[in-house]
Amino acid sequence: MKIAEKTKPLTLVSAITDGMRVKLKEDDTVLLLGEDIGKNGGVFRATDGLQEEFGENRVIDTPLSEAGFVGAAIGMAANGLKPVVEIQFLGFIYPAYEQIMTHAVRLRSRTLGHFTVPMVIRAPYGAGVRAPEIHCDSTEALFTHMPGIKVVCPSNPYDAKGLMIAAIEDRDPVLFLEPMRCYRSTKESIPEGHYTVEIGKGKKLREGNDVTLIAWGAMVPVVMNASKQLEELGIQCDVIDLRTLYPLDEELIAESVQKTGRTVIVQEAHPTSSVANDILSVINETSFLYQKAPVEKVSGFDTPVPYFGYEDFYLPTPERVIHAVKKVMRF
CATH class of the missing domain: 3.40.50.920 (Rossmann fold)
Incomplete structure (x- = not known):
């Protein structure tokens, strides 16, 4: 684990932003896609300021079509890019389920390892924030039953940033679940710069x-x-x-x-x-x-x-x- 010396206090959502910023700076193949993530900074402001910092070709506002931009991201990942896709709420991912289940998780085995799909799908999830129907679903088991995708879920700012960086660096697709109740509930001093939390370890x-x-x-x-x-x-x-x-x-x-x-x-x-x-x-x-x-x-x-x-x-x-x-x- 590589840890920077300086620390700064961050909430869970700002730690996720910081993790994405670190990888956008380090790796020109990393880019972000999603609805309203550019100028508006995302529904929870998780990408706030990133389009201004890295440009419209790296932080891309998409049409309202989860199947469309998740499918596009799969193609990008198979051709050398590392897309990070934002789904506004986990309950909105269902139109993209077919793209994930049929293509993202199978492409490595389908091509006998010639292609990989290094992409991250970010999805705020969970109840307790007084959101409308479908916005609060906790259907993570739909994806843990998909061999070929990793599913991570941080509960605190330190793990959120470290898992985000690890997820972007992973060669396979990662579903990154973000508990909305924890987004701004606490702050924690976490390292600046690059560090990772190993996927698969509690x-x-x-x-x-x-x-x-x-x-x-x-x-x-x-x-x-x-x-x-x-x-x-x-x-x-x-x-x-x-x-x-x-x-x-x-x-x-x-x-x-x-x-x-x-x-x-x-x-x-x-x-x-x-x-x-x-x-x-x-x-x-x-x-x-x-x-x-x-x-x-x-x-x-x-x-x-x-x-x-x-x-x-x-x-x-x-x-x-x-x-x-x-x-x-x-x-």
Whole structure:
């Protein structure tokens, strides 16, 4: 890992901007595409100022056609460029699903390695920001079930910048999920210049011997809140921030659950056919005989994300996490 010496305080969204700026400066083949990302700086201002700094040929405003500009980016990537595509909200990616599933993730194998697709697809996602229908979807499992694409999801500014740089440098497509609830919730002093966070590696945030809590994105602060309350009750939690959803850090998961013997997985996505189920498979395959209790899942529900008046009833809370932890501790 290469780390610059100077640091500066950044929010998660500004850290993403900084990561893109670093690569735009370093590599002339990097360019950005998306709706309103140029003059307007993107719907969340994640590309604010970049068109002015690098020009309209590097930061490109596209028509309102996700299938069109994602398909164009695949062609660019196959021909030597490194496009970073912004989808305004993850729920708007569905028109481009065919391009990703049929072409982006398969081109390397289809051409026996003659072509690669080094592109990044950025997508703000998740509920809790009082946005309209479709804007708050958490459908990451649609993409973790696509061999050929990596899926990352930072929860803090340091990881956001490091994962962004690593994603742009990767030879294969990367879906970069950005939890909207975390965009401006905190600031963190992070290194200036170039550094990377390895894709495929999670991070241990707290050490404990009683129960493992696994989360990612906007659920990490929820789990950290719960773990602090549980500590006051005498329950010590091992807290894991996955950071990468595909490929999963199976070694980190197994090491933790084998130590504690109890696990709670926290996600805001629907419970059926979810990343939480993939984690549960890892636990069963690597650590079944170590378990002292069945694994608990705390998640959203098998419904569309509700309108903003009901979001708080849909999303996992520290209270729901604490209830699940007490359940596995009593088993």
